[in-house]
Amino acid sequence: MKCSKCGAEIDAGSVFCKKCGEPVQMVPDYNILEDDFLISLLEEEKSAGKTEENQPETAGQNVQSDKKTSAGGKSASTAKKAVEENPEKKKGFAGLWANKKARAGLIGGIIALCLVLVFLTVYMTSYDHYVAKGKTLDTKEDYTGALVYYNRAIEKNDTKTKAKILAANDYIKLEEYDTAESLLLEVIAQDDDNVSAYKSLIVLYLTTGDYDKLTNLQTQASSQKLLDLFNDNLLSAPVFSVDGGKYDDDVTIELSCKTGKIYYTLDGSDPTEGGILYTEAFTLEEGTTTVKAVCENDDKTSQVVEKNYKITYADPDYPVVTPSGGSFTTPTTITVEVPEGASVYYTWDGTTPTQASAKYTGPIEMMEGNNILSLILVDKHGKTSDVLECNYKYIPQ
Numbered sequence: 313m314k315c316s317k318c319g320a321e322i323d324a325g326s327v328f329c330k331k332c333g334e335p336v337q338m339v340p341d342y343n344i345l346e347d348d349f350l351i352s353l354l355e356e357e358k359s360a361g362k363t364e365e366n367q368p369e370t371a372g373q374n375v376q377s378d379k380k381t382s383a384g385g386k387s388a389s390t391a392k393k394a395v396e397e398n399p400e401k402k403k404g405f406a407g408l409w410a411n412k413k414a415r416a417g418l419i420g421g422i423i424a425l426c427l428v429l430v431f432l433t434v435y436m437t438s439y440d441h442y443v444a445k446g447k448t449l450d451t452k453e454d455y456t457g458a459l460v461y462y463n464r465a466i467e468k469n470d471t472k473t474k475a476k477i478l479a480a481n482d483y484i485k486l487e488e489y490d491t492a493e494s495l496l497l498e499v500i501a502q503d504d505d506n507v508s509a510y511k512s513l514i515v516l517y518l519t520t521g522d523y524d525k526l527t528n529l530q531t532q533a534s535s536q537k538l539l540d541l542f543n544d545n546l547l548s549a550p551v552f553s554v555d556g557g558k559y560d561d562d563v564t565i566e567l568s569c570k571t572g573k574i575y576y577t578l579d580g581s582d583p584t585e586g587g588i589l590y591t592e593a594f595t596l597e598e599g600t601t602t603v604k605a606v607c608e609n610d611d612k613t614s615q616v617v618e619k620n621y622k623i624t625y626a627d628p629d630y631p632v633v634t635p636s637g638g639s640f641t642t643p644t645t646i647t648v649e650v651p652e653g654a655s656v657y658y659t660w661d662g663t664t665p666t667q668a669s670a671k672y673t674g675p676i677e678m679m680e681g682n683n684i685l686s687l688i689l690v691d692k693h694g695k696t697s698d699v700l701e702c703n704y705k706y707i708p709q
Contacts, residue, residue: 315329315331315332315334316334317329317332317334318331318332318334320332330448437468438468439465439468439469439472439475442461442462442464442465442468442475443461443462443465443474443475443478445458445461446458446459446460446461446462446465446475446478446479447478449461450478450482455482455485455486456486458478458482459479459482459483459486462475462476462478462479462482463475463479466479471502473499473502473503473506473508473509476495476496476498476499477495477496477499477506477508477509477512479495480492480493480495480496480499480509480512480516481512483495484512484515484516484519489516489519489520492512492516493513493516496509496512496513496516497513500513500532504532504534505534505535505538507537507538507541510529510533510538510541511541511545513529514526514529514541514542514545514546515545517529518545518613521582521584521616523615523616526546526615527615530542545612546612546613546614546615547569547570547571547572547607547608547609547612547613547614548569548570548571548607548614549569549606549607549614549615549616549617550567550568550569550574550576550605550606550607550614550617551567551568551569552565552566552567552603552605552617552619553565553566553567553568553593554621555619556603556619556620556621557621557622558622558623558624559621559622559623559624560623560624560625560626561623561625561626562595562596562597562598562623563595563596563621563623564593564594564595564596565593565594565595565596565603566593567590567605569607569614570607571607571609572607572608572609572612572614573589573590573607573608573609574589574590574605574606574607574608575587575588575589575590575605575606575608576588576590576603576604576605576606577603577604577605578594578596578601578602578603579602580602580604580618581604582604582616583604583605583606583616584606584608584613584616587604587605587606590605596621596623597623598623598624598625598693599622599623600620600621600622600623601620601621601623602618602619602620602621603618603619603620603621604616604617604618604619605617625691625693625695626695627695627696627697627698628651628654628689628690628691628695628696628697629689629697630687630689630697630698630700631648631649631650631656631672631687631688631689631697631700632648632649633646633647633648633649633685633687633700633702634646634647634648634649635704636702637702637703637704638704638705639705639706639707640678640704640705640706640707641706641707641708641709642708642709643677643678643708644678644704644706645675645676645677645678646675646676646677646678646685646702646704647675647676648672648676648687650672650689651689651691651692652692653691653692654689654690654691654692655667655671655672655689655690656671656672656687656688656689656690657669657670657671657672657687657688657690658670658672658676658685658686658687658688659685659686660679660683660684660685660686662684662686663686664686664688664699665686665687665688665699666688667690672687678704678706679704679706680706680707680708681705681706681707682703682704682705683703683704683706684701684702684703684704685701685702685703685704686699686700686701686702687699687700687701687702688700
């Protein structure tokens with residue numbers, strides 16, 4: 313069979329042309345009058361006609377013979393009447409229609425043709441036809457054209473989910489993410505165990521980086537087969553050694569994940585694009601820092617984890633001095649506890665010590681008389697403590 317529009321060959325059983333998409337006119341390509349059975353009937357009529365043409369002469373001769381032999385014989389008018397009374401002797405379509413077998417064949421053909429036309433009319437506007445047409449256009453990467461048919465299918469039957477999922481997948485390819493999300497959430501609302509809808513939503517959220525929505529979707533999974541989809545498409549999220557929060561000192565953070573590599577950022581940007589490859593612990597200093605991290609392994613990506621840290625350095629406490637003051641009669645040394653990374657500076661003359669004053673490096677010999685030892689501590693961040701004053705009365709005996 314050939315297409316009535318472009319002339320291309322159409323495979324048996326196809327309902328539309330693969331080349332131009334024209335619906336197949338499934339009408340028999342033969343004239344039922346040319347059927348072998350009907351042809352034999354026509355030939356029979358033709359033969360009967362020839363016999364009829366020869367009958368007048370015979371009838372005439374018989375009449376003349378009858379006139380000679382008997383005045384009461386059959387006349388020519390009687391023979392003509394006999395022919396008219398016999399329907400099988402009629403010629404053309406009337407004769408064909410008068411034949412019971414031919415008439416049954418004609419009626420059967422007409423009924424079959426009507427049934428085919430009804431079938432085509434119903435199918436060409438059916439949900440399944442629209443879906444099939446859309447899938448054919450998808451194979452040609454004509455996603456816009458496919459969406460026309462998928463949307464017709466959805467209008468035809470809003471309760472079925474197949475066209476909605478196929479349409480959502482095409483909207484994702486066309487980067488119309490909001491429309492795709494709306495269709496897929498609608499499917500899940502209809503069928504909360506629909507694997508195809510969950511799978512497409514996972515792809516959508518990974519594409520758009522909506523990891524919060526991805527996490528929420530995972531919590532909605534009502535069966536193990538749905539949870540397996542997340543395991544198949546996602547890696548375990550990275551783990552932070554120190555949780556986000558407020559701190560008064562530097563924070564050293566270690567990251568870990570079960571499999572894959574970790575990428576992170578310190579400026580709140582997306583770690584999946586230009587993130588720093590994690591190789592060792594890093595330290596956050598004073599200020600506000602947003603750390604984002606993600607695990608990646610081949611084509612799989614974990615949820616992005618975000619932590620916020622606010623670090624405000626506190627002024628250091630007074631240095632710890634021993635003894636911290638008092639009266640003494642024997643030689644005594646004074647010791648100071650200095651935290652790691654810090655320094656202590658002091659004076660004996662009552663002035664306020666600075667980083668230009670004497671630096672504590674070991675035990676200090678107590679001076680004779682009534683004296684005040686003034687000290688400050690400067691921590692590793694350069695923060696300075698308040699001045700600590702210690703009064704010593706040393707009178708040797």
